[in-house]
Structure formats: C-alpha cells, structure tokens
Amino acid sequence: MRKLGAFLAKDARLLARHRVLWAVLVLYPLLAAGVVGAAFSRTGRPVPVGLVNLDRPTEEVLWMGAKVEDPDLAFEVFRENAGSAVELGDEGDALKALEEGSVQVALGPPGGGGWWGGVLDPDRGNLFLKEMKKALSSPVDLEGPVEAGEVMGGQGTLVLGVRGSCLPFLGEGFWVEGQRLDAGALAEFFAGGSCELRPYPGIREAKEALTAGRVDAVVVLPPGLVHSLKALDDTAFLRIMVDQSNLLKAHFAETGVRSLLSRVSEEAVRQKLRAVVSGLKVLVSGGDFFGTEVTGLGELRSDLERVKEALAGRPDLATAVSRSLDLADTVIRDLDVAADYLRGTALPLQLQLGSVSGRPLSAKDAAVPSLVVLSLLWTGMLCGATLVAWEREEGMLERVSLTGVPSRVPIAAKVLLSGAVVGLLALMLLFLSSLILGMPVSRPGLVFAVLVMGSLSISALGLVVGTAVEEVPAAMVAGAMISFVLLFLCGAVYPLEQMPVFLRWSARIFPPTHVQEVLSGVLLQGRGWRESWLALLATTLLMAAFSWMASRLWSRVGRS
Amino acid sequence: MGRMLEGVDLVKDFGRTRALRGVTLGVEKGEVLVLVGPNGAGKTTFLRLLGGRLKPTSGRVQEGGREVDTSEPAYLRRLGFVPQTPSFYGRLTCRENLLFAASLYGLKGEARERRVREVLDLVGLSTYEGVPARRLSGGLAQRLNVAMGLLHEPDYLLLDEPTAGLDPVARRVLLALLSRLAGEGARGVLLTTHVLDEAEMLGGRVAVLEEGRLVGIFRLGAGEDGPGWEEVRRRWEGGR
Numbered sequence: 075m076r077k078l079g080a081f082l083a084k085d086a087r088l089l090a091r092h093r094v095l096w097a098v099l100v101l102y103p104l105l106a107a108g109v110v111g112a113a114f115s116r117t118g119r120p121v122p123v124g125l126v127n128l129d130r131p132t133e134e135v136l137w138m139g140a141k142v143e144d145p146d147l148a149f150e151v152f153r154e155n156a157g158s159a160v161e162l163g164d165e166g167d168a169l170k171a172l173e174e175g176s177v178q179v180a181l182g183p184p185g186g187g188g189w190w191g192g193v194l195d196p197d198r199g200n201l202f203l204k205e206m207k208k209a210l211s212s213p214v215d216l217e218g219p220v221e222a223g224e225v226m227g228g229q230g231t232l233v234l235g236v237r238g239s240c241l242p243f244l245g246e247g248f249w250v251e252g253q254r255l256d257a258g259a260l261a262e263f264f265a266g267g268s269c270e271l272r273p274y275p276g277i278r279e280a281k282e283a284l285t286a287g288r289v290d291a292v293v294v295l296p297p298g299l300v301h302s303l304k305a306l307d308d309t310a311f312l313r314i315m316v317d318q319s320n321l322l323k324a325h326f327a328e329t330g331v332r333s334l335l336s337r338v339s340e341e342a343v344r345q346k347l348r349a350v351v352s353g354l355k356v357l358v359s360g361g362d363f364f365g366t367e368v369t370g371l372g373e374l375r376s377d378l379e380r381v382k383e384a385l386a387g388r389p390d391l392a393t394a395v396s397r398s399l400d401l402a403d404t405v406i407r408d409l410d411v412a413a414d415y416l417r418g419t420a421l422p423l424q425l426q427l428g429s430v431s432g433r434p435l436s437a438k439d440a441a442v443p444s445l446v447v448l449s450l451l452w453t454g455m456l457c458g459a460t461l462v463a464w465e466r467e468e469g470m471l472e473r474v475s476l477t478g479v480p481s482r483v484p485i486a487a488k489v490l491l492s493g494a495v496v497g498l499l500a501l502m503l504l505f506l507s508s509l510i511l512g513m514p515v516s517r518p519g520l521v522f523a524v525l526v527m528g529s530l531s532i533s534a535l536g537l538v539v540g541t542a543v544e545e546v547p548a549a550m551v552a553g554a555m556i557s558f559v560l561l562f563l564c565g566a567v568y569p570l571e572q573m574p575v576f577l578r579w580s581a582r583i584f585p586p587t588h589v590q591e592v593l594s595g596v597l598l599q600g601r602g603w604r605e606s607w608l609a610l611l612a613t614t615l616l617m618a619a620f621s622w623m624a625s626r627l628w629s630r631v632g633r634s
Numbered sequence: 635m636g637r638m639l640e641g642v643d644l645v646k647d648f649g650r651t652r653a654l655r656g657v658t659l660g661v662e663k664g665e666v667l668v669l670v671g672p673n674g675a676g677k678t679t680f681l682r683l684l685g686g687r688l689k690p691t692s693g694r695v696q697e698g699g700r701e702v703d704t705s706e707p708a709y710l711r712r713l714g715f716v717p718q719t720p721s722f723y724g725r726l727t728c729r730e731n732l733l734f735a736a737s738l739y740g741l742k743g744e745a746r747e748r749r750v751r752e753v754l755d756l757v758g759l760s761t762y763e764g765v766p767a768r769r770l771s772g773g774l775a776q777r778l779n780v781a782m783g784l785l786h787e788p789d790y791l792l793l794d795e796p797t798a799g800l801d802p803v804a805r806r807v808l809l810a811l812l813s814r815l816a817g818e819g820a821r822g823v824l825l826t827t828h829v830l831d832e833a834e835m836l837g838g839r840v841a842v843l844e845e846g847r848l849v850g851i852f853r854l855g856a857g858e859d860g861p862g863w864e865e866v867r868r869r870w871e872g873g874r
Contacts, residue, residue, distance in 0.1 A: 080737035084726065091725040469721030472687070473782065476715050477738040478707025633687065633705075 077479055081487030085461055089495070098550065099457050100499055103449035107503055110448075111511070114441040120270035121330035124280040124292040127273065128215055129257035129299040131245040132238035135172050136297045139184070139222035139233040140210040148232055149190060151209035152181045155202045156192025163187060165219055168235070178240040181206075184223040184233050194240045203241065203298060204308060206234055214313045215294045217277040236297070243301040250341060257295040264337040268330040277313075284317055290327035291316045293334075303342040306350075321568075347416050354413045358406050371409070375402040442507045443593035444566035446500050450528050451560055451586050453499055455553040457492040458536020462624070463549030466631065475632025485537060485625045489617070492533035493526070500525045517596050520603055524596070524610060528589035531617035535585060538620050541627035564590045585620075588613045637698035638662045639684060639790045639822055644693035646679050653679045655846040656693065661822040663789060666813060668833040669826045671843035672870070677826035678718070678794050680843065684824070685715045685792050711739070714783035714821075716793040720775040721782065724768030728759050728778050731767055732785060739786040749785060757781040757811060773804025777811065784815070791815060793825035797832060809835055830867055842866050 089095060128136055142148050153159040156179050162168045168180040168189035179202065182189030194202055207213055210232060216222050219233045238244055247254035255263055258273060265271050272289055274280035280292040294313040296302075302310035314331055318324040349364075356363045360370025382395040465471040465484070474484060504521070507513050515521055536553055543549045562568055563577065564586035570578055581587040588609040595601035595609075640660025646653045654676045661667040671677050682688040684695055686704035694701045702709050722731040732750040741749055754760045757777040762770065767778055776796055783791060793812070797805045813836055816823040827833065833840040833854060840852045840863075852863045 076742060077738060077740075080734055084723070084730075084734045087730065088723060088725050464723075468723050469717055469719050470723060472717065473715070473721045473735070474738065476685070476687075476710050476713070477735070477786075478710050479738050 077483050078487050078490075081484050082491055085488060085491045088464065089457075089461075089491070095460065095546075099453045099460075099495060103452050103499060104503070106452075107445045107449060107506075110445055111438070111441060111507070114438050120265070120267055121291065121327050122289045123265075123269040123271055123327070123331060123334075124283050124289040125258060125261055125271045125273045126215075126275075126277050126280045126292065126294045127256070127258035127261075128297045129244055129246070129295050129301075135235045135237050136241070137216040137218050137222075137233060137235050138210070138213040138296070139216050139219075139226060139231055140213040141226050141230045142210055142232050143230070145183070145230065145232055148206075148209045149181065151205055152179075152190055152192065152234075155198070155205045156181075156190070157194050157198065159190050159192045162189040162191045165189060169219075172235050172237060175237070178237040180235045181232060182219075184219040184226075184231055194236075196240045196242050199236075199241045200243055200298070200301065203236065207309075207311070210234065212311050214311065215277065215296050217281075221277070238297070241297055243298050246298075246300040246304070248300045248303060248342075248345075257299045260300065260338060261293070261295060261334065264341065265334050266337065268333040281315065284315055287317065289317075290323055291331050293331055303338070304345070306346060351413045351416050354409045354416075358409055371402055371406050375399060375406070378402060438511050439513050440594075440598060442504070442511065442513055443590060443597050445507070446503050446525075446593060447528075447564060447566045447586055447590045448561060449503055450496055450500050450525075450532050450589060451557050451564070451566075452554075454492060454496040454529060454532030455536040455539065455557045455560075456550055457495055458488065458533040458538075459540035459543070459549035459553040460536075460546050461488040461492055462537050462540025462628070463543050463546050466543075467545045471628065471632050475629070481625045481628040481632065482621075485621055485628055488537055489530055489534050489621055489624075492536060493530035496533055497525050497529035500529060513597070515597065516600070517602060520596055520606060520610075521593070524589055524592040524606070524613065527610060527613040527617060528585055528593075531585035531613050531620060532589075534617050534620035534624060537624035538627065541624060541631055560584055560586050563587065566590050582612070583616070585613050585616045588616070637789070638696075639824075640696045641680060641684055641690075642694050642696055644680065644683050644695075645691045646676075646683060646688060647691045653846055654683070654690075657843070657846070657848045658693075659841050659848055659851070660696075661790060661824040663822045664816060664820045666816045666823040666825070666836050666838045668836055668838065668840045669824065669843060670828060670830060670833050670840055671826075672828055674845075675828075675843040676846040677828075677843055679846075681792050681794050681824065681826055684790075685713055686710055687715070711786060712789045714786070714788035714791040716780050716783040716791065716796055718794040718796070718798055720779040722767045722775075722778055725766060727764050727766055728754065728770070728781075729763040731778065732781060735782050736785050741785070749787075753781045753784050756784065756815075758807075771804070773800050773807060776800060776804070776808055780808070780811065780815075788821065790822040790824065793823070795826050795828070797827060797829070805832070806835070812836070830870060 160177065162171050162177065162180060162182070164187040165182060165185055168182055168191060171177045171191050172180050177191030178194040180189055180191040213234065214225070216225070216233065222231055222233045245256055247256055248260050249255075250260070250263060262271055272283070274283060274292075277294060280289070280294070283289045284292050292315040296310055296312060299310045299312075302308040312335065316324050316327050316331075353363055356368060356370065358371045360368055360373050378395055378399050382392050382399065385392045385395060465474065475481070504515060504525075508515055539552050539556055540549050543552050563581045563584065565581065566586070570581055570587065573581070592601070592606045592609045595606055638660040640658070642658050644654050644657045657676070657680055659669070659680070669677050669680065679688065683690050684704070686709065695704050696702065697709070723734070726734065729750060732753060733746060736746045736750055751760075754763050757780055759774065759777055759781060762774060767775065770778060780793070780796065796812070797808055800808065809832060812823055812825060815821065837854050840854055841848060842850045842852070850862050850866065854863065
C-alpha cells in the first residue's frame with residue numbers, strides 16, 4: 075500500500091505540474107462539451123424547407139414522369155383519355171407542339187421518339203390526370219423531360235406534359251378554420267414549428283437552393299393537390315428531396331417534412347370524413363348529396379306513414395307498409411350509428427410522444443450522456459496512455475522494474491489516478507449539464523457507480539495503449555486515434571443498433587460502449603440497477619482485463 | 635567479505651548477431667572495473683546481462699561463486715543500475731525523485747529522509763535538492779542519475795557510459811565520485827566507457843572488449859599496464 079501511495083503521489087505531482095497536459099486532459103473536454111452542448115442547444119428549431127407549389131393557376135406546361143413496367147398500356151390510357159390523340163414524333167416535336175398550343179397534353183420517353191399528343195377538353199382535365207396518374211403509378215413532378223432522364227434514367231421512363239390551362243382545378247382552395255387556403259397557404263398553415271417554408275417558383279430553383287445548402291429539403295406540391303385532398307377517391311403524390319450530405323440534417327429534415335405533411339393529411343382525412351358524415355345525414359334529411367339532390371329517408375318514411383294511414387281498411391297492405399317503415403327506421407338508426415362511428419374513429423390514432431424516463435426529453439438531454447462518455451473516452455485514454463509513456467520517456471519504467479516492485483503496483487496507481495481525474499471531470503460535466511440544461515440526474519448512486527467503473531476501465535485501456543509507445547506525444551496521438559474510433563463504436567454518436575453485427579459485437583469489448591448504454595439508459599430511459607447491472611459488471615471485468623494486460627506489458631517492456 | 639559479481643562465459647545473440655562471445659569477467663566489492671571498448675563491442679550487453687535486464691543465450695552470472703537468477707528481486711536489490719541516459723522525473727525536484735525511489739526500496743519515515751540527505755550529500759547535490767530535475771546541467775543530471783542507483787546501498791553499482799555527453803570538468807568530478815563510491819562504500823563499481831583516457835584516469839582494473847570478445851584485462855596505474863595496454867591504445871587511436 076505504501077508503494078502504491080508513493081506512485082499515486084508521484085503521478086499526481088507530475089500531472090499537476092504539467093499545464094499543457096491539464097489543458098489537454100481537462101480543459102479541452104470541458105471546452106468541447108461546451109461547444110457541442112451549445113450546438114445542440116438550438117436543435118428543435120424549424121427546418122428550412124423549400125416549397126414549390128405547382129397547384130396554382132398557370133398557362134405553363136406541367137411535367138411529371140415515372141418508370142413504368144408497361145409503356146404500351148400507359149400510351150393506351152393516354153390515347154383513350156386525351157381526346158383526339160395524335161403522334162408527335164420525338165421529344166423536340168412534342169415540346170414545340172405543347173408550346174404552340176396545338177396539343178395540350180403529351181406523353182413520351184425522355185430524349186426519345188414515339189411521343190403522342192392530345193387536344194384535351196378542359197372539362198376532362200380532372201379525369202385525364204386521374205387516369206394518367208394511375209397508369210403511370212406514382213408519377214413524380216418534374217421540371218421537364220431532361221430532369222426525368224437525369225433522375226430516373228431513360229429505360230422505361232415516360233414523361234407526361236400537361237398545359238396548366240386544361241387543368242381547371244389548379245389553385246383550388248381548402249377551407250380550414252374559416253379560411254380558404256390554396257396548396258401553398260395550406261402548407262404554410264400547417265408548417266407549425268417543424269418547418270420554415272421558403273417558396274420557390276420552380277423545381278429547378280428549389281434544387282439549386284438545396285444544392286447550395288440554403289434549405290435542407292424541398293417539397294413539391296403537385297398540380298391538383300388540394301383537389302386530391304378533397305376528393306374521396308384520389309391520392310396525391312408528393313416529391314420530396316432531402317439534403318443527405320449530413321445524416322443528422324437529413325433526419326431532421328425528413329422528420330420536419332413528415333410532420334408537416336402528416337398534419338395536412340390529418341386535416342384532409344378529418345374533412346373527408348366530415349363530408350361523409352354530412353352525406354349520411356343528407357341521406358336521412360334529404361338535400362345535396364355530393365352534388366346530387368336527394369330525397370331523404372325521413373321524408374320517405376313520412377310518406378310511408380301516410381300510406382299506412384290511408385290503408386287502414388286494408389290490414390294486409392298496412393302490415394307490408396309497417397315492415398317498410400320498420401326497415402326505414404332501422405336504416406335511419408344505422409345511418410346515425412355509422413355517422414357516430416365515423417365521427418368517433420375519424421382519426422383513430424392520436425400520438426402522445428413521451429419518453430420512458432417519465433418526462434419530455436429534448437436533443438439537449440440526449441446529448442448529455444454522449445458528451446459525458448466522450449469526455450471519459452478522451453481523458454481516460456490520453457491520461458492512461460500518457461502516464462505510462464511518461465515512465466518510458468523518462469527512462470523510469472526500467473528503473474522501477476529494477477526495484478523489484480511488482481508491475482501491478484504502478485499500474486494500479488495509474489488506473490486509480492487517471493480514473494480519479496476522469497471521474498471528477500465526468501461528474502463536473504454532469505453537474506454542469508444539470509445546472510445549465512436543467513437535466514435532472516435520476517438514480518445518482520447508479521450514475522456514480524458507472525462513472526467510477528467507466529473512468530477506471532477506460533483509463534486501464536489507456537494504460538495498455540501507453541505501453542506500446544515510448545514518448546508522451548506518441549501516447550497522445552495513439553490515445554486520440556483510438557478515442558476517435560471508439561467514439562463511433564460506442565454508440566455515443568451513431569446508434570449501435572444501426573451498425574453491422576460484427577461491429578456491434580466488437581464494440582462490446584470496449585468499456586465506453588457499456589458506459590454509454592448505462593448512462594443513457596439511466597438518464598434518458600429511466601433504467602435502474604436491475605437493467606444495468608450486466609453492463610456494469612462488463613465494465614468492471616473489462617477494467618480488470620485491461621489492467622492485467624497493462625501490467626503484463628509493463629513487465630515485458632521493463633525487461634527489454 | 636570480498637565477494638565477486640561475475641559473468642561466466644556469457645554469450646548473447648540478438649537474432650543472427652552475436653553480441654557477446656563467451657565473456658568471463660567479474661567485479662569485486664571495493665574495486666572499480668572499467669569496461670572499455672568501441673561502440674558495438676558488447677559493453678552495454680554485458681552490463682545488462684549482469685543487471686538482469688537481458689537473459690544470456692548461454693553462460694551464467696555468479697555472485698560469490700554461486701550462480702544467481704538475475705531476475706530475482708533479492709538479487710536486483712543488491713545492484714544499483716545506472717543507465718546511460720539520466721533516468722528520473724524531470725518535473726520532480728531532485729529530492730522528490732530520490733524520496734520516490736527510496737519508497738520503492740521500502741524506505742520510510744525518518745530513515746527515508748536520512749538516506750536521501752546522505753545520498754544528496756554523497757553526490758554533491760544538496761544545494762540543488764529543490765531544483766526540478768529537468769533544470770539540472772548535464773553533469774548534475776548524471777550525478778542525480780547515479781544517486782538514484784545508490785539509494786538502497788547496493789553491493790554493486792553498474793553504470794552504462796555515465797560520462798557520455800559530459801564536459802571535461804563534469805566528467806572528472808563524476809569519475810572522482812565513482813572512485814570514492816567504490817572505496818568508501820566497499821561496493822563494486824563496474825562502468826563502461828569507450829574513452830581510454832577515462833579508464834586511465836580511474837586507474838584500477840580495465841577490461842577491453844572488442845567485437846563481443848574480451849581481449850585483455852589490465853591493471854592501470856600499478857605498473858601492470860605494460861605493452862598490452864599500449865598496443866590497445868595504439869590500435870584504437872589508429873582506428874580513429
């Protein structure tokens with residue numbers, strides 16, 4: 075114990091007198107945590123999203139395209155629905171014909187021949203577009219045939235051009251809370267806090283903004299979007315482009331856009347079901363049933379009552395009428411029940427997002443365990459590696475070996491000292507997180523235990539690294555290099571579950587993985603001792619294994 | 635009792651290279667044995683074999699005529715090994731370095747303090763005891779290096795080229811110190827050097843190693859150096 079104390083005191087003195095090392099081991103992680111914490115403090119702000127509204131009155135040609143399995147069938151549908159269809163030749167001819175107005179619609183392969191055109195009656199515009207969307211199966215809005223070639227390739231791709239003038243439903247309004255909103259305004263209305271919409275006149279301009287990084291995603295509202303939202307038998311296909319240059323940014327963008335569109339979709343479903351319910355009521359009361367004036371079942375029933383009274387002298391016929399009256403009553407009741415049912419189940423899913431920790435969590439909260447693990451990893455690896463490399467650099471490892479002191483003594487002292495430095499730093503970070511971010515630390519005993527074991531085990535790993543190098547700068551470099559790899563491998567930055575199986579298993583032989591698991595489990599998932607003891611045990615065993623390994627290597631280096 | 639620490643027929647191979655080719659040589663308590671030889675002659679290898687830092691390919695190490703296990707802690711504690719490059723913690727003071735080393739040898743309390751003071755006096759570093767070791771000059775640093783090997787009062791002091799890199803004055807002071815250590819402490823001092831003048835300055839026994847072989851042992855300053863030593867000197871000076 076006395077020799078252990080001598081090593082501890084000596085190493086503590088050495089550390090305390092090395093200002094640069096202090097800066098690297100303690101100040102740097104604190105600064106880094108501050109910077110990362112500050113970066114995360116703004117998460118949750120609206121994602122900048124480019125909006126291209128093609129559902130607006132226009133004289134221009136609107137384009138959409140799709141890869142189709144059977145182009146002949148698509149042409150067949152086109153010829154059937156485009157009015158007087160004519161062969162146009164190649165893409166250039168088709169563009170010219172559309173521009174001149176000799177055809178209102180055209181279909182063909184991008185960059186190829188065999189285009190067809192049609193002179194479309196504006197009254198048939200809605201039906202034409204609906205049929206073509208079916209034939210092309212999920213077409214995507216495009217800025218023109220050239221983009222179709224770029225995005226989808228040539229083989230099996232068909233492009234449909236439609237002059238806006240033959241689509242009367244463009245710019246249709248959707249009533250929400252007493253306001254008539256066109257597609258763009260509708261998106262703006264439901265953007266809420268998830269998206270900050272920036273309108274662009276066309277797909278090209280929006281793509282340029284996406285490429286330049288001015289927006290994180292682009293949403294193209296297709297022609298007839300509002301019409302599709304209101305129709306009972308139509309589906310709108312939206313083209314979404316996301317900047318995937320950064321996985322996290324792409325994730326935020328996708329989440330933001332999905333959130334916006336789900337709110338729009340929800341309102342559309344609500345309104346459609348309200349319309350169906352109203353329709354069911356009209357069946358009873360009579361009136362406008364989706365554009366057709368109908369006599370209500372209630373009125374028919376009154377008529378039957380009168381007939382029954384008139385047939386008072388004919389009990390056989392009166393009985394038959396009574397049966398009809400009963401049937402009418404049943405149908406009216408059933409319609410009421412159906413209306414109630416639809417009202418009640420219009421939106422069967424109401425999401426209430428929460429965390430298992432029992433309190434709402436933010437990205438800031440989620441960053442805390444990762445930041446603590448990162449600091450453990452950085453300081454533990456570098457401190458452990460430096461403490462051993464120091465002995466070699468000063469030539470003291472050999473001298474210490476000559477004293478006959480077993481190698482486990484200096485190794486134990488270094489694990490303890492490095493563990494203390496690392497553990498104190500982690501506690502400080504956790505305390506600051508709690509103070510600044512207001513993050514409550516649940517189960518402090520368990521958190522303390524995992525920080526202690528994590529600090530010791532990562533320090534022991536650092537010692538192993540230190541035995542492989544002869545100088546402190548080399549130890550720093552080696553420690554930093556290994557930290558960098560383990561940073562990704564431990565799941566603090568990228569979820570472990572998303573990694574290949576062999577990496578997931580490899581990660582288990584390093585302490586940071588277990589520390590991250592327990593810390594995030596306790597702080598963010600409400601885990602306790604029962605769920606964490608195994609990871610804690612693994613951390614302890616790894617500490618023992620790495621300490622043993624460091625001790626063996628120390629002896630070997632001391633003998634050489 | 636004048637016991638001798640001796641390497642007997644020591645052979646050491648490093649891969650295909652034979653660094654020592656059957657060297658038998660020993661140092662007695664109370665004497666200074668200088669092992670001289672050009673670079674690569676096998677001086678350090680011989681020293682490290684005696685010091686338990688290397689295992690011989692063949693041959694043995696004997697102490698008082700008995701073979702010893704050079705990895706035994708008890709044996710190691712009877713040696714003071716002074717490596718060529720000064721080995722101590724640069725950010726600790728001379729005194730802190732010595733206190734730490736003394737603790738490793740099991741010294742504690744007042745005994746530890748006393749021994750550290752004695753050694754500081756012995757090597758002439760008392761006035762520098764509070765100076766961080768990295769601020770010491772080359773000569774003082776080498777004295778601290780020797781002091782670190784002396785703390786536990788070893789029977790034998792093995793020094794690997796202790797004067798390397800020192801200026802002439804510092805070299806002379808250090809050699810005088812080593813001479814005194816052998817005499818006063820009744821301990822055997824074995825040091826290596828490739829400078830013949832140092833061997834002559836110290837006097838006593840000088841062993842010459844060349845290409846892993848012991849080519850001669852001379853007793854300088856006692857009229858026994860004779861023509862053999864002159865020949866060694868001529869050969870070395872001719873080769874320079």
